[in-house]
Amino acid sequence: MSERVLVSQLQSREDGPVSVSGWVETVRDQKKVQFVILRDETGAVQLVNPATRPDPEGGEQDAGALALTTLISEMSTGTFLTVTGDLKHDERVKLGGVEIKIANLEVAAAALPETPIAADSGLDKRMDWRFLDLRQRRNNLIFRVQTTLEHAMRSYWIERDYIEIHSPKLMASASESNAELFEVPYFEDKTAYLAQSPQFFKQMAQSAGFGKIFEIGDVYRADPSFTSRHATEFTSIDAEISWIDSHEDVAAMQEELLRTAIQAVADKHGAEIKELFGLDVVVPAVPFPRIPLAEAREIVTARGYEIPRTDGDLDPEGERQISAHVLETYGHEFVFITDYHPEIRAFYHMRDPETGLTKSYDLLYKGVEITTGAQREHRVDVLEVQAREKGLDPEHLAFYFDFFRYGAPPHGGFGMGLARVLMLLLGESSIREVTYLFRGPTRLAP
Amino acid sequence: MSERVLVSQLQSREDGPVSVSGWVETVRDQKKVQFVILRDETGAVQLVNPATRPDPEGGEQDAGALALTTLISEMSTGTFLTVTGDLKHDERVKLGGVEIKIANLEVAAAALPETPIAADSGLDKRMDWRFLDLRQRRNNLIFRVQTTLEHAMRSYWIERDYIEIHSPKLMASASESNAELFEVPYFEDKTAYLAQSPQFFKQMAQSAGFGKIFEIGDVYRADPSFTSRHATEFTSIDAEISWIDSHEDVAAMQEELLRTAIQAVADKHGAEIKELFGLDVVVPAVPFPRIPLAEAREIVTARGYEIPRTDGDLDPEGERQISAHVLETYGHEFVFITDYHPEIRAFYHMRDPETGLTKSYDLLYKGVEITTGAQREHRVDVLEVQAREKGLDPEHLAFYFDFFRYGAPPHGGFGMGLARVLMLLLGESSIREVTYLFRGPTRLAP
Numbered sequence: 004m005s006e007r008v009l010v011s012q013l014q015s016r017e018d019g020p021v022s023v024s025g026w027v028e029t030v031r032d033q034k035k036v037q038f039v040i041l042r043d044e045t046g047a048v049q050l051v052n053p054a055t056r057p058d059p060e061g062g063e064q065d066a067g068a069l070a071l072t073t074l075i076s077e078m079s080t081g082t083f084l085t086v087t088g089d090l091k092h093d094e095r096v097k098l099g100g101v102e103i104k105i106a107n108l109e110v111a112a113a114a115l116p117e118t119p120i121a122a123d124s125g126l127d128k129r130m131d132w133r134f135l136d137l138r139q140r141r142n143n144l145i146f147r148v149q150t151t152l153e154h155a156m157r158s159y160w161i162e163r164d165y166i167e168i169h170s171p172k173l174m175a176s177a178s179e180s181n182a183e184l185f186e187v188p189y190f191e192d193k194t195a196y197l198a199q200s201p202q203f204f205k206q207m208a209q210s211a212g213f214g215k216i217f218e219i220g221d222v223y224r225a226d227p228s229f230t231s232r233h234a235t236e237f238t239s240i241d242a243e244i245s246w247i248d249s250h251e252d253v254a255a256m257q258e259e260l261l262r263t264a265i266q267a268v269a270d271k272h273g274a275e276i277k278e279l280f281g282l283d284v285v286v287p288a289v290p291f292p293r294i295p296l297a298e299a300r301e302i303v304t305a306r307g308y309e310i311p312r313t314d315g316d317l318d319p320e321g322e323r324q325i326s327a328h329v330l331e332t333y334g335h336e337f338v339f340i341t342d343y344h345p346e347i348r349a350f351y352h353m354r355d356p357e358t359g360l361t362k363s364y365d366l367l368y369k370g371v372e373i374t375t376g377a378q379r380e381h382r383v384d385v386l387e388v389q390a391r392e393k394g395l396d397p398e399h400l401a402f403y404f405d406f407f408r409y410g411a412p413p414h415g416g417f418g419m420g421l422a423r424v425l426m427l428l429l430g431e432s433s434i435r436e437v438t439y440l441f442r443g444p445t446r447l448a449p
Numbered sequence: 450m451s452e453r454v455l456v457s458q459l460q461s462r463e464d465g466p467v468s469v470s471g472w473v474e475t476v477r478d479q480k481k482v483q484f485v486i487l488r489d490e491t492g493a494v495q496l497v498n499p500a501t502r503p504d505p506e507g508g509e510q511d512a513g514a515l516a517l518t519t520l521i522s523e524m525s526t527g528t529f530l531t532v533t534g535d536l537k538h539d540e541r542v543k544l545g546g547v548e549i550k551i552a553n554l555e556v557a558a559a560a561l562p563e564t565p566i567a568a569d570s571g572l573d574k575r576m577d578w579r580f581l582d583l584r585q586r587r588n589n590l591i592f593r594v595q596t597t598l599e600h601a602m603r604s605y606w607i608e609r610d611y612i613e614i615h616s617p618k619l620m621a622s623a624s625e626s627n628a629e630l631f632e633v634p635y636f637e638d639k640t641a642y643l644a645q646s647p648q649f650f651k652q653m654a655q656s657a658g659f660g661k662i663f664e665i666g667d668v669y670r671a672d673p674s675f676t677s678r679h680a681t682e683f684t685s686i687d688a689e690i691s692w693i694d695s696h697e698d699v700a701a702m703q704e705e706l707l708r709t710a711i712q713a714v715a716d717k718h719g720a721e722i723k724e725l726f727g728l729d730v731v732v733p734a735v736p737f738p739r740i741p742l743a744e745a746r747e748i749v750t751a752r753g754y755e756i757p758r759t760d761g762d763l764d765p766e767g768e769r770q771i772s773a774h775v776l777e778t779y780g781h782e783f784v785f786i787t788d789y790h791p792e793i794r795a796f797y798h799m800r801d802p803e804t805g806l807t808k809s810y811d812l813l814y815k816g817v818e819i820t821t822g823a824q825r826e827h828r829v830d831v832l833e834v835q836a837r838e839k840g841l842d843p844e845h846l847a848f849y850f851d852f853f854r855y856g857a858p859p860h861g862g863f864g865m866g867l868a869r870v871l872m873l874l875l876g877e878s879s880i881r882e883v884t885y886l887f888r889g890p891t892r893l894a895p
Contacts, residue, residue: 007692024691024692024858025658026658027856042658043658044610044659044660044661045610045660079856081855081856083856083857085692111827111858111859112827112828112829112856112858114854114856115855118855119855132851133657134654134851134852135656135855137657137658138657138658143657143658146612146614146659149612149613150611150612150613154607157600158600161596166592166595166596167596167599168592169684169885171682171885171887171888172618172667172682173681173888185634185635186633186634187632187633188631189631189893190671190673190681190890190891191890193893195631204885204886207579207580207895208580211579211580211581212471212488212490212584212589213583213589213592214489214491221615221617221666225636236617238615245470246453246531381557382558402894402895403895405580405895407558409560409581410472410529410557410558410560411557411558412472412529412557421615439614439615439617439650439654440616440617440650440653442617442619445636445637447619447620447621447635447639447641448620448848449621449653449848449849449851449852
């Protein structure tokens, strides 16, 4: 393993013997010379072999050279192999200005000759063969961007003494609503439910005196919808902090977090994103614009779009409209929509005693909601009233109310969908494209 | 929020007005003076109030002072509050050499007067009231250690260009064995299964050309056992790397990873761990000792312990014995046990053609298994034979075999239980103590 050289290291390496490992992207099998484009996780390089074809006259030939030529001729795209050979810098080689003359070629695992998908296959077909689809440079980049984005967020939090938690996803009752809940038969004829969010348990950390916490983990929604933004399992980015004055403290943390994380992506992958996705990563300025929901609705209406929803919330087109307005007016891709009515918010959102509206926000990015954030109601008597107002069964929530009976600090937080952020950051059309293995109502494999 | 001062910052702060927030750990309500110990996520500080008691003679008194005294007298342990007052350095104060004279006290949420658990309550009782249990300094430290450990591991990987993945936990078939599998009724009368490990999907990343990947995420085992080391849901630390020569390359990565992560814990929390857990964090030297299983069995037998298992593997006492031997002989807390027979290993472990044994290891830490690592079989024809040998249904594994039909690199990796590492690192007796909210056959709440 120690001898392997990554393709990205070849250009800065001197001419001479070298060993590379990767898979076959293309083979050009010409009569006198064979070219193989080999790709690894860092790039692609041209391998070259002067072909030795069987002499029709039956003259004496190098058996090894004949065998190598045949091996390359018959080699399928996707075959994984290790090649040792002679590295040579040559300006005429378009691919990185280097090539390797093959001395030895060892196949690790040969691919079947027919590749079931092509780069332009439909999304569903590509998802059937996701492991092949992910070999594309664009797709590989998506997950390197994901890695950088997450690490930058975790580093931001850890530098500020946040504690990382892993809350359980098997629960005795619903975490958000009784709809869209996956049930799991459990021991002793009990039923467990898959967590729809870490909401209750990240609040528990506040009563536990943890102060500031974060979690990046999977959550589950038995959501039958087929939109480009919904999945039955997705990675949720969550944070919760104590001793806030309002949801504004949460928003201020989140915008700084996103600025830092997107800056890290721009620094590390900006050029490659430009090349492969054709867009510039815009690092957002802070503070992000804030618009109260009522005002946002007026702006959208003034733009000529009549919001069909009657509950006072924005619909997806309304979200696109208000984001377009913000981009035109403030040159900003993000906007916090604030001051939601309690009717369209979770029971645990704290309400402003003056306005009666919740101390909460949605965060839109390029026209799509990526977050709900709020100050939580930590006064258990108020919390119980609000739960009853929503028609929730206090008995099912007894364990949650307990979290606040033995003291609790004022606190708040947000949950953010990782795939949505990635989709929007990279200008993709669906979270399916940026999820390692998407799960939806009709998609459970591979 | 900006005005809040953390308790840990008080000592280095000049005397004068200050505001702190936290919860009441104790109240000493003396006739002439009241003391409150307030704790926040960073430490504890003494608050002091000269008591103003009602004048039995009915003389004129400061109503505010009277009210404050009464408030403190009636205050329950656990109540969360914000206090502003006058910080004063005073060597005579044992707790940090500072105290705050209360000027204003604002209760955020009062605690019920009877705290249901004490620090010395039984484990099960403490788990019922985990949010109170976690207020203990030791327990808070556990999760700060967890945070540091994980971040050090992720940083190690990211500095080496690993990609972080989030593999789905809803699967169409078992990931490890058909036993201990949670079933989830899914859409269209389908059944999903909760992933027992990310095994298949982290291998998929190898066929996808990702090169090196890691994942820290929850996995599920419908395991009816009640040992100190088992849970129905736990956080698994997984890595998988391409182009290895053998499992030795995986072991070399894992030992370096652990050395780095434990070093980070020792640096950041060593003194506090010593204080609260009474032990020294030992940063392991690399390489860790390696002992083939057959030799390990001989050593254990020579120590006078007869292993009852007949399948050739070590049992828990055998693991403790060989670890004791390694500690005595090499002064090392870790040991890789290698060369397991295929009968006691998963079908996907690669076998050494010379010995017939698997190219795999278990890693023991202080006498407990924390990891299985292996080179995987990437040649699909061999893999299918090995699966059939184990009596597995090739049809259920068809999607997995596909990962290797279109080319695959030699690869391997490991899975490691986060809670086991934490338990052993801190000398705790059960993973229940180091899991945020434990899940077991009879434990699904809170």
